Amino acid sequence: MAKQLINLHNVFYQYEQTVALRDINLIIEEGDFLAIIGPNGSGKSTLLKIILGLIKPTKGEVFLFEKPVSQFKEKELIGYVSQKSNSFNTGFPATVAEVVRSGLVKKVGLFHRYPKNVRNQVKQALKSVGMEMFAEKNIGDLSGGQQQRVFIARALISDPKILILDEPTVGVDSKNVRSFYNMLAHLNREHNITIVLVTHDVDAVSISISHVACLNQTIHFHGFKNEMDSMSDKQLEAWYGHSVRKVDHHSEVQS
Numbered sequence: 075m076a077k078q079l080i081n082l083h084n085v086f087y088q089y090e091q092t093v094a095l096r097d098i099n100l101i102i103e104e105g106d107f108l109a110i111i112g113p114n115g116s117g118k119s120t121l122l123k124i125i126l127g128l129i130k131p132t133k134g135e136v137f138l139f140e141k142p143v144s145q146f147k148e149k150e151l152i153g154y155v156s157q158k159s160n161s162f163n164t165g166f167p168a169t170v171a172e173v174v175r176s177g178l179v180k181k182v183g184l185f186h187r188y189p190k191n192v193r194n195q196v197k198q199a200l201k202s203v204g205m206e207m208f209a210e211k212n213i214g215d216l217s218g219g220q221q222q223r224v225f226i227a228r229a230l231i232s233d234p235k236i237l238i239l240d241e242p243t244v245g246v247d248s249k250n251v252r253s254f255y256n257m258l259a260h261l262n263r264e265h266n267i268t269i270v271l272v273t274h275d276v277d278a279v280s281i282s283i284s285h286v287a288c289l290n291q292t293i294h295f296h297g298f299k300n301e302m303d304s305m306s307d308k309q310l311e312a313w314y315g316h317s318v319r320k321v322d323h324h325s326e327v328q329s
């Protein structure tokens with residue numbers, strides 16, 4: 075049986091006046107490539123914050139790598155790329171290699187020397203996202219999609235087992251979205267990294283992923299992507315709250 079990397083059991087979360095999440099039961103296994111999709115305000119960011127241990131559920135339990143979250147100390151096993159990552163302006167004075175290397179700061183300490191093999195680690199991380207040719211470029215001179223790849227490389231440099239991405243295609247032009255998802259599929263399949271991403275874009279579920287969770291306060295569906303393909307438009311609308319369109323890019327995906 076695959077290892078349960080994330081397990082949320084009867085999780086509720088309430089901000090002062092607003093119930094953001096109710097009765098969430100969600101198991102994410104090693105090797106999954108899961109998209110959590112839901113409309114604006116459906117609780118996606120709140121769910122990520124709970125998984126990342128940034129907030130505690132009002133009720134319910136969270137297990138990471140089969141340990142209660144309070145006992146889970148190996149934070150480097152979870153790589154996170156936030157929605158706001160790709161906001162560098164062209165004047166930001168750091169090279170791509172420096173940005174990727176900064177992913178190691180927590181491990182090395184700000185004023186310690188980096189070990190000799192760091193240059194190689196930076197190279198490997200950039201290679202895994204198809205950006206090794208850009209190591210010496212200024213981060214601010216890259217496109218939104220290229221910057222996003224660099225931030226993924228920064229998350230990968232500490233060798234995580236899970237990569238969590240919040241709206242990763244914001245800032246990626248539409249013509250590059252498919253190759254971006256192909257790159258994530260490559261990390262999932264060839265580097266055995268479990269991937270969890272959240273998005274409000276239902277179309278995103280059509281590309282590369284293995285599993286889908288449909289969230290609107292609670293989980294309305296969680297299963298294999300192709301099981302969701304067989305959901306009727308009426309079922310989808312009932313969960314999403316308004317009309318949605320499914321686009322099947324599956325046949326176009328290259329690994």
Ligand SMILES: Nc1ncnc2c1ncn2[C@@H]1O[C@H](COP(=O)(O)OP(=O)(O)OP(=O)(O)O)[C@@H](O)[C@H]1O
Nearest residue numbers: 089090092094113114115116117118119120121274
């Ligand atoms: N700090 C907060 N204080 C009070 N209410 C909040 C706070 N953050 C979020 N909420 C509310 O909780 C609910 C879930 O918000 P959340 O940001 O998790 O949704 P989301 O699916 O990530 O939204 P979006 O797609 O718009 O980013 C919303 O009703 C939101 O207004």
